[in-house]
Amino acid sequence: MGTAVLAEALLQNEDLQVFVVSRAGVAPEWLSAEPVYQTTRLDFVGGDLLAPKTVRDALQAVTPEYNVVGCISCVGAITPWSQTNMVRTCGDANINAYTISRELGAAKFAVITRDRSNMHDWWYPFPYLIPGYYEGKRKIEEFVAHDAQNAGNAICLRAGFVVGTRRTLPGLPTSVKIAVPLDGLYKAVNRLCPTIGVGELAGAAVRFVLSERKAEMALVPNDAIPDYFEQP
Numbered sequence: 001m002g003t004a005v006l007a008e009a010l011l012q013n014e015d016l017q018v019f020v021v022s023r024a025g026v027a028p029e030w031l032s033a034e035p036v037y038q039t040t041r042l043d044f045v046g047g048d049l050l051a052p053k054t055v056r057d058a059l060q061a062v063t064p065e066y067n068v069v070g071c072i073s074c075v076g077a078i079t080p081w082s083q084t085n086m087v088r089t090c091g092d093a094n095i096n097a098y099t100i101s102r103e104l105g106a107a108k109f110a111v112i113t114r115d116r117s118n119m120h121d122w123w124y125p126f127p128y129l130i131p132g133y134y135e136g137k138r139k140i141e142e143f144v145a146h147d148a149q150n151a152g153n154a155i156c157l158r159a160g161f162v163v164g165t166r167r168t169l170p171g172l173p174t175s176v177k178i179a180v181p182l183d184g185l186y187k188a189v190n191r192l193c194p195t196i197g198v199g200e201l202a203g204a205a206v207r208f209v210l211s212e213r214k215a216e217m218a219l220v221p222n223d224a225i226p227d228y229f230e231q232p
């Protein structure tokens, strides 16, 4: 998801300088094979959102000469497998991302949360398997939705299962080379649960962040994502 957002940001506005905060602080190796990422407009810096000072320091070092237009967080994890870790990574790490983006003067903020439409279906296993994930997503959604002072400038995109090619596997470092196309699998999933294309999701996040228009609501449902913030 994160690398799809980078591609969209670089393509949607050619004047943007894009900074990526990741724990590794360097581009994953496979990016070197993709022309869109071969630009001096893309910089990687190292930081861990569960140690927010590392992110604050890294961004304060590189952004002072820029007008920071926005921040998009694609942070979330179910591994290492612990409910506490899921709450912290999906919730607290994203609250730190939002707080730091506000400190940097970013006008807009978008974070990827989770579609809830199957939550109460008896056959849907995830609320029982990964309650910490949903609890973390609820935490960042409440934090954003209750920030009345900044209403309209921050959104949570409530994504269904994301369809595209996976380049990372949860729990494995990004140096492990994989490319798993999920399109076929998710055609089947789509009969039961909402899905969203990775490009559609990235496009919506970037359009919102680059627009001067405010959002009508903080929580954006999955089915509103494909056309979200398209020109009227």
Ligand SMILES: NC(=O)c1ccc[n+]([C@@H]2O[C@H](COP(=O)([O-])OP(=O)(O)OC[C@H]3O[C@@H](n4cnc5c(N)ncnc54)[C@H](OP(=O)(O)O)[C@@H]3O)[C@@H](O)[C@H]2O)c1
Binding pocket: 001, 002, 021, 022, 023, 024, 047, 048, 049, 050, 074, 075, 076, 077, 089, 093, 112, 113, 114, 115, 159, 160, 161, 162, 163, 168, 169, 170, 174
């Ligand atoms: N995939 C789906 O079907 C789906 C559906 C709905 C919502 N979402 C949400 O969409 C977002 C992106 O999903 P994805 O599938 O692209 O997940 P992913 O490939 O697992 O990416 C998650 C990212 O979070 C980063 N991260 C984790 N902990 C961090 C920390 N403490 N500090 C900084 N970065 C940290 C990871 O960076 P490292 O490289 O350092 O590990 C990784 O780049 C997540 O919030 C996910 O919950 C995904």
